[in-house]
Amino acid sequence: MIVCHCMNITDHDIRAAVDWMRASDAETIVTPGKIYHALGKRADCGGCMPLFLDTMRRCESFGVADVPARPPLLRRVRAERG
Template identity: 60%
Template sequence: MIVCSCTGITDRDIHAAVDWMRASDPLTIITPGKVYRALGKSADCGGCMKTFLSTLRGNPNTEVPSQLRGLRRAAQQED
């Protein structure tokens, strides 16, 4: 399915980029900007962002790695 008609990004492109990023760096935080950069593209009009984010969130590899969860809470407790 075409997610972004301005740049020609499909749901498969998004999933492939997410899977590649997670495989290359298991601790990375995956953001829409990183996905665009991995695909060699940039956001244009933003009309696709709702579908783009929904597709991105639908990939289980976008979850924050367990080692990084709760770091903000831990830092606040130290203060």
């Protein structure tokens, strides 16, 4: 299914780009801009963004796994204020 008509990007292209980014870096934040860049394209009208974002969120590898809620340094500061 075509998601972005301006740049002819399909749901398959988006899933492949998300999977590729996640395989390259397990903690990267995946954004539409990064997906366009990975596909060698740039957004034009932006009309596809709602469907583009829905397609990204439906990818199994979209989420960042096991990132701590706060970095250890900030956890210690909060405990000291206590």
